[in-house]
Amino acid sequence: MSPSRRALPAVALSLLSALFFTATYVLNRAAALEGGHWAWTAALRYLFVLPLLLPLMPWQGGVAPVWRAIRGAPGAWLLWSGVGFFLFYALLCYAAASGPSWLVAGTFQVTALAGMLCAPLLYDDARARIPRAGFAVAALIVAGVLLMQLGHAQGALDAGGWLALACVGASAFAYPLGNRGLLLHLEKRGIELNATQRVFGLTLASQPAWLALSLWAWTQAGPPPAAQLGLAFGVALSAGVIATILFFQATGMVRDNGTALGAVEAMQAAEVLIAALLGALFLGEAWPRGQALSGALVVVAGIALFAWVVARDAARDRREVRALRSDRGG
Structure with missing residues (x-):
């Protein structure tokens, strides 16, 4: 299957992963409302993910290839797990107390732009080019995010709001940077690992950082309460295992x-609507209104436009293949 024709199934997988990723925002917000320390919320997810993944590994290529890859280049795995898992999630959990789950979910959608902006820093081939159509749509999504933020804050953010916005924005850059960085590292070394193996490897490589954060959380807040343990386990299963594997499969x-990769990352914007719905149903959060609702609709429009761009490219690729076959037949 050609790269363009793989794009639409990849986008569909990314949308499915968004459904499971949304648990992150809703359950983390629930933990914050119950007084759970953000550092425990962050560390517990990945401490739970590792044993959850272990039973899957015999059917997903095994642990041995992952361990060989890590031993062959431990620095790369520590770097990209630190960026794509530790930095991404620690910042996201810190921001969870800043506002309703749909607001944090919406702000994270600057990842649609972040992934493409990271490309020139990583690649030295055609992938380094920032696609104009994809960049324009991603910028539209970011504009919707800003509308949501300003609408929720009645036109002005306080110091805490700006800090939360900065944390989520940095998190949105860290996630695609870590994912793309690892894919490029494996590509250059000629190593083939499937999505589950990559998630397992990054989780394993990030364990020292999560253990250190756990020790710090213990000194700050003591042991985590039972309710926070349960919420963290739910996030680990839904977002840490199911959603992350689906998303890594889609990006792989x-x-x-470049355009399709940006579109796959942008499909996570569906989390905004899912988080708004679940937050209203289970946490008693208000549905976005006025300017915030307009921003959410702009984000949704961006999703639809990105899907159209990918479908257009896939259709063009099919036409070119048919024309080539016709020329050869003549």
Whole structure:
């Protein structure tokens, strides 16, 4: 299957992962409302993810290839796990107390732009080019995010709001940077690992950082309460295992197509609506209104436009293949 024709299934997988990723925002917000320390919320997810992944590994290529890859280049695995898992999630949990789950979910959607902006820093081939159509749509999504933020804050953010916005924004850059960085590292070394193996490897490599954060959390807040343990386990299963594997599978399918890769990352914007719905149903949060609702609708429009761009490219690729076959037949 050509890279463009793989794009649409990859986008569909990314949308499915967004459903499971949304548990992150809703359950983390629930933990924050109950007084759980953000550092425990962050560390517990990945401490739980590792044993949850272990039973899957015999059916997903095994642990041995992952361990060989880590031993061959431990620095790269520590770097990209530190960026893509530790920095990403620690910052996201710190911001969870800043506002309703849909607001944090919406702000994270600057990742649609972040992934493309990271490309020139990572690649030295055609993937380093920032696709104009994809960049324009991603910028539209970011504009929707800003509308949501300002609408929720009645036109002005206080110091805490700006700090939370900065944390989520940095988190949104860290996640695609860590994912793309590891994919490029494996590509250069000629190592083939599937999505589950990559998630397991990054989780394993990030364990020292999570253990250190756990020790710090213990000194700050003591042991985590039972309710926080339960919420963290739910996040680990839904977002840490199911959603992350689906998302890594989707990005791996289109790693050679810059526009499609950006579209896959942008599909996570669906989390905004899912988080708003679940937050209203289970946490008593108000549905976004006025300017915030307008921003959410702009984000949704961006999702639809990105899907259209990918479908257009896939259709063009099919036409070119048919024309080539016709020329050869003649």
